[in-house]
Amino acid sequence: MSLRNERIRLSAADWEAGALAMIAEQGVNALAVEALARRLGVTKGSFYWHFPTREALLKATLQRWEAGDEHDLDARIASITEPRARLRELFQWVAREVQPHRAYAALLQAMDQPAVMEVMGRVSQRRMDFLERSYREVGMAEAEALHRARLAYAAYVGFLQLTLIPDLPRLSHEQFEAYVDHVIATLVPD
Amino acid sequence: MSLRNERIRLSAADWEAGALAMIAEQGVNALAVEALARRLGVTKGSFYWHFPTREALLKATLQRWEAGDEHDLDARIASITEPRARLRELFQWVAREVQPHRAYAALLQAMDQPAVMEVMGRVSQRRMDFLERSYREVGMAEAEALHRARLAYAAYVGFLQLTLIPDLPRLSHEQFEAYVDHVIATLVPD
């Protein structure tokens, strides 16, 4: 038969990429084997050749996402030497590029699954440590830097959650910029 | 047969209360009809006498929760006239009493379900409006009050999320108090 004109041959990486896209768009719960297979134009007979189980796909996808996330942070933010500028750039980064944070927001809503919880624990700890070091570099005492890092990270996580509530009035571009400026002014010293 | 010694006769309100407890403990996804029936010591034959569907139970439970939430806010916080004291009391309230916020945190993780999304939209808007009014009362300009309200609410939501990540080091009581003091000092003027 073969109705499809373009021959499709997938690798494990293709499945992981599709899974990540599906998570970002519809959440972890929507990550079903057969749905993903349809999305990729094949059937699940293909899937179970690449992965032994759905759980294996999820873990591989999370691992890939975590590595990419860490890489982005290192490349864009950690390279900035001046701590205040680094913090400002961090806030503006998460403000400008919404797309990479959709997956993070989706994973926040799936913490009941152990595999997700494990990754989010590591990622959150790493980000908060990064924030804490930056705040210490601008002269904050140990305890204060820790608290401010926690507050800043909570503000980030909470903001992502709020963007997921469609009933809330969406921010226009100017409002959004003004909000980010306000956050920076409030949470970044000087 | 009737192995149970105590006769159990339930009302719709009993089912709603049980559902709310189940949501707070294990999340919205864990709210299954037969599981809840076991928890209440009956079978699902009982459930479908009180409710036509699982969705109906969820909506009724959410409605009950929303009413209680609004009542608590009015009784404890809104009655405080001095705006700065009101804001401080608000932060300390959500800090001291963790239990009432478990349901809120659980609902945050179930935003993919339309019924949940609708309620969370209303509740979030109401809370942010309340924060904005309070900030305006302490003398903030309109735009700044709006931004600060958003930031404060995001910090609340994010903090709840972070408490759900068990891999993160838990805060001791003193650390927790110090953190709340830091948040108040940072987000409440003067």
Added chain:
DNA sequence: CGTTTACCATACGCATACGTACGGTGTATT
């Protein structure tokens, strides 16, 4: 050119969870 390998389709088994049908029992009502 024949065979192995990599990838995929189809059909099936099975568990979970919703919802339905219907019969049963205790309590209230007349």
Added chain:
DNA sequence: AATACACCGTACGTATGCGTATGGTAAACG
């Protein structure tokens, strides 16, 4: 006391989604 009603148990039908078994096909390889 007889009947109706409120509440519950049991058995069943059905949909979904995971995982398995097995056969098929195109491309790579000897």
